Amino acid sequence: MKTRVLWMTVAGLAALLTGCGNQPAASPPVSTSQPAKTFPISPDHLVLSPSHGAPGAMVTAYGNLPHLAHDTRLPNETANVVIGSWTEGFQEQGLPVTWSKAHPGYFFVRFRMPAVPWITPHGAHPLKDGPVSIGIQCLGEPVQGCGLKAPTMQAPFDLTGPIPKAPSHAVLHLHPDHGAAGTVIHVSGWAPLTTVIGEPFGYELDWQEPGKRAVAGQLGQVQQQWNGDLTGTFQVPAFLPSMGELSAGPATLDLAYVFVSNPQSALAPLHSSRGAGFITIAPTQFVDTSSPEWSNLAIIPRHIASNQNGLSFAAPTPLAVNGQHLVIQSAYHGPLWQSYNGGQSWQPLSLQSLIPLSNAAGFPAVWPGNSTSVQATSITLDPAYPHSLFVAFSGVLKKYDQAPPVYNLPAFSTNAGGSWQLVPVPSGMVLGDFGGFYHTSQAVYALFSNGSLTETEETSNGGQSWSQQSLSAAVNHATLIWGAVPNQNNGQMGGFSPQLVLYKNNQGDWTPTAHVGLLEGPSDLVRLPHHQALLVSSSTSYPVQFSRNGGKTWQNIQLPTPPGATTQQSPYQTLQLLPSGSLLADVIESQGPNAWFVLPPHAQQWQPVPVALPQNTPITVGNKGIWWNSSSAESPQALPIIHHVLDKDL
Incomplete structure (x- = not known):
């Protein structure tokens, strides 16, 4: 179960317990006055108000640290309260501390008394009426590891009844x-x-x-x-x-x-x-309980839609193939190359004309500290129009003129890259709402997403004209598609939202399918006969998922373990479905280098690939086989060297 909001790792808890989180802010909270009854307070003493109460009571602890009165260092703006003994007490971490301006060195912090037993290293600690020690950690000047030390100030609190009845065990x-x-x-x-x-x-x-x-x-x-x-x-x-x-x-x-x-x-x-x-x-x-096994499935792909990356356009599409028409980016941030004869000869493609267009649209394609050339992030070809090209390229918001965030912006050419134009933007959207291209044999769609709203710009003539359509009206022939890729790549700052899989419900509306996992890498969405579907992705906890109802619900498919595969992590470096219905996997071995295997439909075990396939090289599945480029990524100006293995030879 992966989540970014609800869960914290053990390492994160350790950081808080050791006081790593109690660093001072630029301006700690202050108060100009305190209740008169709290003054004077003896140095390094703690006064509780109230000093007694029932379980669940809110308590304010007042104290005086005179050595901080003239200290130029900013004191911690949070502290830990320990209720009970230091070694087996209940802790409230990171509570706000208010420091007094009128009485330098004086402070107060509010906390809540527990109303139920708390966990200790030796089991549950019951609530009992009577005196309970209240201690404070990480108060005053920042000290690394203060959360591992005994409280610096303590006072007794008289816990009064009635004590709520709690379950006898977890x-x-x-x-x-x-x-x-x-x-x-x-x-x-x-x-x-x-x-x-x-x-x-x-x-x-x-x-x-x-x-x-x-x-x-x-x-x-x-x-x-x-x-x-x-x-x-x-x-x-x-x-x-x-x-x-x-x-x-x-x-x-x-x-x-x-x-x-x-x-x-x-x-x-x-x-x-x-x-x-x-x-x-x-x-x-x-x-x-048992999951359905791969060997019991009839895999007859009707359509395979491969996404690039479920979180962002973080790496370029390795290769776009349309018959003998090939377009490739030779390296990340490298130039685009185009071939109309299956890779026998190549011509470079320039995107530099997009610089003034993107500036005028408010999303410049080059910015200070970045490359001076336009960076393509995906390539799409139109099967019916070989001279039409559709690319996504990087840009930033003009008012910031820096990254992050980085946006992916859509452009197209109708003359084999001789000139470029920006894709029209649906009303109510901006260019930075672009979420990828989706193409069929009839049309190419540019998806735009803003919150829960998804709109498309559709072209059925290779980009010569475009029309705005709602997603439901535009893609009315399919029942299962990739949703828009969330834009605004924040890099290491995070903030990603996963790409969604959309299915068409009984009302004809596109609805996100549930519980398919976080798709962090290339994945295949496969339509099968009889409203069945497959979702193939090496990045999820469930590499192959199967749907019997057009994508509304999914179930895991049990795969045989590849020979020699590691058990310390998911064994699939790459996992994709071939047009024949076989799975192709780059398997992480427990000993030695990776190895390529195929799993045909109905097969009960993986078979070694009979031809040599590359390691650590992106591959593209399409046009009845797999394709890859073996030219050095360290020499982006070098001409691509394309290899092709037919599906039937695997």
Whole structure:
């Protein structure tokens, strides 16, 4: 289960616990006055208001650090509160601290008392009425590792009754409690409270089969509320690193939590079946049912639509093929080359005329610190119009004149690249809303997407004229297509949204299909007879998925394990469907270099490819075979050297 919003890695938790997150901001929050009853406060002492209360009470801690009154360093604007003993207490991390201007060195921080038991390295810590120690960590000047040290200030809080009744033990519910790989499982239950970082951190889901157990963090986490309730979803995995391909049969899921402790503290290293530092609770039975096998499928491709990259146009299309018409970008940021005789001779293509056009449109194709040439990011050919070319190229927003973000912008030529024009933009959109080209034997479509709205510009005559169409009206012959590629590539800053697979519902509207995984690399969308479909992608947890209802729902297909394949990660460097219906895979071997294999329809095992195929070289499937360029990427000006192997020879 992959997600970027709900889950945090063990490493991320460790960073917070060690105080890495408690760095000062430019201007820490300040207050001009404090309640009079809190003054004076003895140096390095803590005063709680109220000093007693029921579980769940909101408490304000006031203190005085006189040595900071004349310190020129900015104090931390957050702190950690530890409730109970340092080694087995409940922690609230990153709480805002307010520093007083009227009384330098004085501060206050607000926190909440827990209302349910919390988790410790040795199990649940029950709530009991009576005095409870309140301590503060990471207060004052920034100190690396402060979260691993004892609190610097402490005060007692008198916890009064009544104490809410809590479950006697952690409970994990799975709905349903069985399913094949790819099935969405809803998680609920209750468990002792975990460390709070704004909200309770929650637990990892832990998967084990007889004799095998997953490495921490591979299945994801569940959210937790302040009352201990658990919520979440995950998809049954087909493969987990360190376990390899999962077997059908009984499995056990439990809740796991990691503790980071100071080796100098009194807390002895925790040992469990997961190793030191982990505790696992609430073991729950689950039945992993069998997925359909590849050998039982009839694969007769009617149409194969390959995307370039599910997150962005991060690398150029290796090669565009239309009969003897070839267009290739010899290297990333390198020049375009065109051939009309199957690669026997080549002519360069220049995109420089797009520079003034993109500037006028508000998305310059060259910008300070970038290449002085226009950078193509994808190439599309029109089967019916051999002199028509459609390219995407990089640009930035003119008002910023820098990257990120980088946008992908559409252009076309009707005279074999002799001149270029920008694709018209649908009303209500801008050029930077472009999300890729989609082509059929009848037309080429430029997709534009803004939020949930997708519009197209359609040409049925090789770009000589364009017309705006809604997606439903434009692509009315198909039932399953790729959606627009989300634009605004922010590079290492992230912010990506995955490309969607769209299916046509009963009302004729295009709707995102659910739960196909994060498509981070080249993928194939394959239409089969009888409203069936395949989704093939080496980048997902489910390399081959099958739909019986036109793409509305999908199920994982079980593939045989390739000979010698690694079990430490997904074994497929590349996985694509050939026009014959065979799978072609560049397999990561456990020992030695990668190896190429094919898996024909109905086959029960992979077969070695009988011809030599390249390693670490992008390939293009099309025109009844596979194509690749063996010219050196270090010499982008060198002419392409094209190789071609027919589908039937594989």
